[in-house]
Amino acid sequence: MSTALIEIPARHRPAIHPLTVRVTHWINALAMTVMIMSGLAIHNAYPILPVAIPDALTLGGWLGGATRWHFAAMWLLAGNGLVYLAYGIVSGRFRRKLLPITPRAVLADLRDALSGRLGHADLSVYNAVQRLLYLGVILAGLLAVLSGLAIWKPVQLGGLTALMGDFDNARLVHFAAMAAIVTFLLVHVAMALLVPRSLKAMVVGR
Numbered sequence: 001m002s003t004a005l006i007e008i009p010a011r012h013r014p015a016i017h018p019l020t021v022r023v024t025h026w027i028n029a030l031a032m033t034v035m036i037m038s039g040l041a042i043h044n045a046y047p048i049l050p051v052a053i054p055d056a057l058t059l060g061g062w063l064g065g066a067t068r069w070h071f072a073a074m075w076l077l078a079g080n081g082l083v084y085l086a087y088g089i090v091s092g093r094f095r096r097k098l099l100p101i102t103p104r105a106v107l108a109d110l111r112d113a114l115s116g117r118l119g120h121a122d123l124s125v126y127n128a129v130q131r132l133l134y135l136g137v138i139l140a141g142l143l144a145v146l147s148g149l150a151i152w153k154p155v156q157l158g159g160l161t162a163l164m165g166d167f168d169n170a171r172l173v174h175f176a177a178m179a180a181i182v183t184f185l186l187v188h189v190a191m192a193l194l195v196p197r198s199l200k201a202m203v204v205g206r
């Protein structure tokens with residue numbers, strides 16, 4: 001009996017990233033960029049920390065303009081994020097692609113990555129470092145939205161604001177979540193450019 005392996009043409013293989021994930025990913029990238037840049041402009045006008053952000057990295061010009069951008073993109077970010085989260089949970093994608101994560105696997109994959117030995121042959125499976133980073137940034141995104149709500153409606157959502165200490169603490173939590181997302185993005189975009197096949201898969205699915 002013959003056991004020859006038959007190569008399935010790429011167009012007949014299941015997509016690595018389904019359409020819902022690709023569309024929500026790129027809408028999220030746009031919304032996050034607007035949120036981060038307008039948020040930094042708001043920070044410059046009304047700082048919570050003694051740091052001034054260069055104008056080139058900000059959006060909106062002045063406090064009123066930046067706030068309008070921030071509140072407009074907020075609906076896009078939250079609505080799109082809910083679709084991505086619901087899809088990830090209901091389809092089982094999060095469980096399949098992001099779990100399990102063990103400290104041992106993260107350390108082993110980190111060691112391999114730093115010594116250039118980590119393979120990228122199979123783009124349909126995330127390594128442990130990717131799983132940790134993706135799960136981490138999803139949680140940081142949730143924290144950014146929750147702390148944003150806490151400082152947007154501190155009276156109506158007083159319980160949420162109190163959960164973060166007080167109004168100023170909620171602002172610090174909001175800033176920290178943004179800083180975590182920006183740190184993730186520096187690594188994430190660099191990796192996407194280093195492995196262009198992964199970028200293509202996030203655009204066309206394969």
Ligand code: HEM
Pocket residue numbers: 021025028029032033097123134135137138141181185188189192198199200201202
């Ligand atoms: C220009 C900016 C961005 C580029 C070029 C980019 C690129 C990519 C690529 C290529 C992948 C697939 C990775 C792989 O298959 O190994 C991916 C996945 C992912 N990206 Fe991005 N990304 C960007 C912005 C963002 C932003 C702003 C976030 C969140 C703050 C984000 C979060 C994620 C997550 C969570 C995944 C995993 C998605 C899943 O499988 O469900 N990305 N990105």
